[in-house]
Amino acid sequence: MSGLANNLSFYLVVSAIMFVFGIVAALSRKNTIGIFMGVELILNAAALNFVAVKLLQTKAAASPTQDGAIFSLFIIVMAAIEAAVALAIVLRVFGVKRSIDPDGMARLRG
Amino acid sequence: MTTNISLALLIPLFPLLAYFVQVFVGKRLPRMGDWVSLGAIFLSFVAASRIFLSMFNHFDPAWVETWHFTWFDLASLKTPFKLEIGVRIDNMSSIMLFMVTLCSTLIHLFSTGYMRNHHGEPEDGYRYASFFAYLSLFTSAMLGLIISDNLFTLFMSWELMGLCSYLLIGFYRHKISAANASLKAFMTTRVGDMGLFTGMLMLFTLPLANGQALGSFRFDDIYAAIQSGQFNFTIGGFHAAAVIGLLIFCGTVGKSAQFPLQVWLPDAMEGPTPVSALIHAATMVAAGVYLILRMFPLLEVGGVLTIVAYVGAFTALFAAILAIKQNDIKKILAYSTLSQLGYMVMAVGLGAYQASFMHLITHALFKACLFMSSGAVIYAMHHEQDIRHMGGLRKKIPITFACMFIATLAISGVPMFSGFVSKDKILVAAYAFGILDHSQHFFIPLAGFLTAGLTAFYMFRLIFKTFFGEPHDHHHYEEAHEVSFNMFVPLVVLAGLSLSVLFTGSLTGGLLGEGDFILKGANNWFETLVTNASFSAGHGEAWHEHLHHAHMPGMILSLVVASIGITFSYLVFGAKKISADKLAALWPSFVHKAIDNLYFFDWFYIKILIQKVFMPFSSFCAIFDDKVIDQGAVDGVKNVTQATKDVAGILIDDVLIDGLLVDGVGGAMPSALGSTLRTLQNGRVQRYLLVAVAALVVVLIWRGF
Numbered sequence: 001m002s003g004l005a006n007n008l009s010f011y012l013v014v015s016a017i018m019f020v021f022g023i024v025a026a027l028s029r030k031n032t033i034g035i036f037m038g039v040e041l042i043l044n045a046a047a048l049n050f051v052a053v054k055l056l057q058t059k060a061a062a063s064p065t066q067d068g069a070i071f072s073l074f075i076i077v078m079a080a081i082e083a084a085v086a087l088a089i090v091l092r093v094f095g096v097k098r099s100i101d102p103d104g105m106a107r108l109r110g
Numbered sequence: 111m112t113t114n115i116s117l118a119l120l121i122p123l124f125p126l127l128a129y130f131v132q133v134f135v136g137k138r139l140p141r142m143g144d145w146v147s148l149g150a151i152f153l154s155f156v157a158a159s160r161i162f163l164s165m166f167n168h169f170d171p172a173w174v175e176t177w178h179f180t181w182f183d184l185a186s187l188k189t190p191f192k193l194e195i196g197v198r199i200d201n202m203s204s205i206m207l208f209m210v211t212l213c214s215t216l217i218h219l220f221s222t223g224y225m226r227n228h229h230g231e232p233e234d235g236y237r238y239a240s241f242f243a244y245l246s247l248f249t250s251a252m253l254g255l256i257i258s259d260n261l262f263t264l265f266m267s268w269e270l271m272g273l274c275s276y277l278l279i280g281f282y283r284h285k286i287s288a289a290n291a292s293l294k295a296f297m298t299t300r301v302g303d304m305g306l307f308t309g310m311l312m313l314f315t316l317p318l319a320n321g322q323a324l325g326s327f328r329f330d331d332i333y334a335a336i337q338s339g340q341f342n343f344t345i346g347g348f349h350a351a352a353v354i355g356l357l358i359f360c361g362t363v364g365k366s367a368q369f370p371l372q373v374w375l376p377d378a379m380e381g382p383t384p385v386s387a388l389i390h391a392a393t394m395v396a397a398g399v400y401l402i403l404r405m406f407p408l409l410e411v412g413g414v415l416t417i418v419a420y421v422g423a424f425t426a427l428f429a430a431i432l433a434i435k436q437n438d439i440k441k442i443l444a445y446s447t448l449s450q451l452g453y454m455v456m457a458v459g460l461g462a463y464q465a466s467f468m469h470l471i472t473h474a475l476f477k478a479c480l481f482m483s484s485g486a487v488i489y490a491m492h493h494e495q496d497i498r499h500m501g502g503l504r505k506k507i508p509i510t511f512a513c514m515f516i517a518t519l520a521i522s523g524v525p526m527f528s529g530f531v532s533k534d535k536i537l538v539a540a541y542a543f544g545i546l547d548h549s550q551h552f553f554i555p556l557a558g559f560l561t562a563g564l565t566a567f568y569m570f571r572l573i574f575k576t577f578f579g580e581p582h583d584h585h586h587y588e589e590a591h592e593v594s595f596n597m598f599v600p601l602v603v604l605a606g607l608s609l610s611v612l613f614t615g616s617l618t619g620g621l622l623g624e625g626d627f628i629l630k631g632a633n634n635w636f637e638t639l640v641t642n643a644s645f646s647a648g649h650g651e652a653w654h655e656h657l658h659h660a661h662m663p664g665m666i667l668s669l670v671v672a673s674i675g676i677t678f679s680y681l682v683f684g685a686k687k688i689s690a691d692k693l694a695a696l697w698p699s700f701v702h703k704a705i706d707n708l709y710f711f712d713w714f715y716i717k718i719l720i721q722k723v724f725m726p727f728s729s730f731c732a733i734f735d736d737k738v739i740d741q742g743a744v745d746g747v748k749n750v751t752q753a754t755k756d757v758a759g760i761l762i763d764d765v766l767i768d769g770l771l772v773d774g775v776g777g778a779m780p781s782a783l784g785s786t787l788r789t790l791q792n793g794r795v796q797r798y799l800l801v802a803v804a805a806l807v808v809v810l811i812w813r814g815f
Binding site for chain 1: 186792793795796803
């Protein structure tokens with residue numbers, strides 16, 4: 001039982017770094033695909049938190065629950081669906097506009 | 111985890127890796143990466159040989175090594191769900207692994223020649239790489255199926271094989287017939303798989319005699335439950351094991367092309383010849399028989415063995431009859447495969463699972479040889495498949511001829527060759543069951559012996575028409591030449607493995623007593639090892655007693671029918687003393703009509719089942735959807751709503767909403783608010799995101815983390 005693998009804050013720090021990277025990517029990319037990759041990072045940061053908490057809880061508790069694992073499964077499924085839908089939208093937009101610059105997709109503005 | 115278990119895990123892994131390599135970078139590798147697939151399967155072969163040798167070191171019928179782990183365990187659910195998967199290595203799977211990896215290695219080697227044209231260039235361009243990718247995946251799935259210690263991973267591999275058979279049968283995708291054949295194979299086996307899957311789920315979830323569900327797919331748990339009598343309850347008046355066993359047997363009927371789902375297998379000949387060899391010898395169809403061998407105790411407890419035997423006997427006999435009239439060299443072999451598979455299933459039904467398994471192995475070896483030899487003939491003849499256009503080829507392609515001849519002797523049941531030993535055991539079991547034991551089941555031995563005679567007849571017809579007599583197509587005949595090194599080596603190896611000595615240590619399977627064992631050490635090793643003490647009686651004590659008495663008459667009868675078949679074939683097609691046309695004219699026209707139309711199975715499925723049953727049902731559903739749901743329910747609700755709207759519209763909408771709220775509250779206020787807020791909705795996604803993040807930061811700071 002090494003120290004790092006049992007330390008919750010280690011996972012939280014990694015997850016936080018992933019989260020911030022994701023936010024920065026989603027905010028700054030000038031490419032829609034890049035934004036989606038950022039969003040994926042954010043989602044996976046959250047999933048990592050769930051899994052980490054579940055893992056440590058399994059080691060500690062007498063009757064562990066599987067809620068963390070199930071939540072992360074849901075996140076993975078949701079991320080997959082999001083990627084599928086998003087890529088479909090990007091492909092259609094590219095077909096119409098020949099560009100996937102997010103700032104160009106403002107036709108529905110108020 | 112023992113060495114054998116780790117090796118067993120590696121065996122399907124090598125071809126799987128080769129598959130990924132081939133799919134992604136195959137076409138950029140030198141020689142389009144055929145050596146990747148070949149090398150991977152060879153590594154598997156080496157690993158399988160190691161396990162095979164270890165089996166001989168133990169030399170114990172009860173030898174078994176298992177290893178499993180919990181894949182996932184949802185213990186906190188209301189009904190706990192736990193899935194354990196693992197590896198099981200015993201005598202049966204060791205022999206099977208050795209056979210499959212060996213056949214597959216040789217088929218890969220053969221393909222490196224067959225899938226190239228006569229100038230050594232790959233046919234179909236880049237698809238040469240995909241071909242090897244699919245072969246690898248196919249083999250990997252089969253190997254995964256063999257090492258499975260549970261029905262779950264077995265079913266996964268099973269379905270993976272279904273997919274690969276679809277890809278490979280339809281490999282020549284520019285041909286519409288190949289595309290249709292692949293679809294047919296896929297859909298037909300799916301019908302059987304429905305049964306298998308239902309059976310698996312029932313096995314897993316049904317509360318057993320002790321009130322608890324089995325909750326496991328592992329063979330060990332299933333066997334234990336059977337032995338402690340947990341399946342002794344009824345479902346709808348039938349024995350539980352009978353229901354589940356027959357459902358699982360449906361999977362075999364589909365995969366091993368038994369009556370009545372046999373229609374896909376002859377069409378599967380549309381694939382390249384190495385694929386036919388792979389599907390019909392080592393993998394796909396063998397998987398079905400392997401499944402019922404694994405599930406034998408369930409069938410036995412359920413008392414449905416006799417049904418299984420009848421299905422097998424039907425398939426064996428009727429496929430053999432069809433084979434007589436075929437002219438396509440591959441179609442003849444396809445029907446002979448059907449017929450031999452019928453034998454294996456029949457043997458399981460007779461309780462002679464050792465004989466069934468032995469026939470599975472010997473058949474795989476000589477059928478792979480036959481298919482690849484036919485491939486070599488087709489290749490030498492520049493893709494001519496009709497045996498009426500062949501003849502006299504033995505002088506042109508002597509090595510191919512010798513190998514195919516040996517394999518034909520084996521399948522016809524000539525002593526000294528493997529097919530004799532295994533087929534003989536099946537026929538003896540049939541004789542004991544249907545003649546000595548239960549004379550009301552006389553059809554089973556009758557079908558068995560008739561099929562043996564017919565097999566010898568049509569296989570020698572193939573040999574005589576292809577290799578003897580005068581060439582019928584001089585252009586092709588002159589151009590025919592012996593195939594290259596990488597194509598005939600597999601043939602020679604497999605022909606060598608068709609010798610019975612390797613399986614029994616004797617020439618006749620020890621039927622003449624202890625005296626005729628040549629290899630003393632290998633004295634009946636196969637049967638000794640495969641006999642499983644925990645698989646009990648088959649058809650009971652009396653049957654075992656009769657099995658003993660049936661040895662001599664069974665063997666003599668099988669020899670007699672085989673020699674009648676061969677002699678007759680020689681008289682008709684070799685020496686031409688009897689006219690084949692006159693022989694055909696002896697039979698009434700409805701027999702010919704039935705055979706030409708494959709007993710109207712395809713006609714029945716397409717014209718009756720699909721067009722008269724499924725299509726009307728779908729049209730009925732479409733009409734129901736249109737008339738009742740759309741026009742009735744949806745439009746009805748719409749009409750009611752419209753009426754309500756008309757009334758409510760005047761009262762509420764015009765007076766109250768429009769007059770008071772919209773013009774008053776909604777007129778002045780929104781225009782002021784809207785012009786302010788619209789700047790927020792500027793359509794820039796990243797701006798929105800920034801607002802959200804900023805809000806998050808504000809909240810975090812405000813709440814003081």
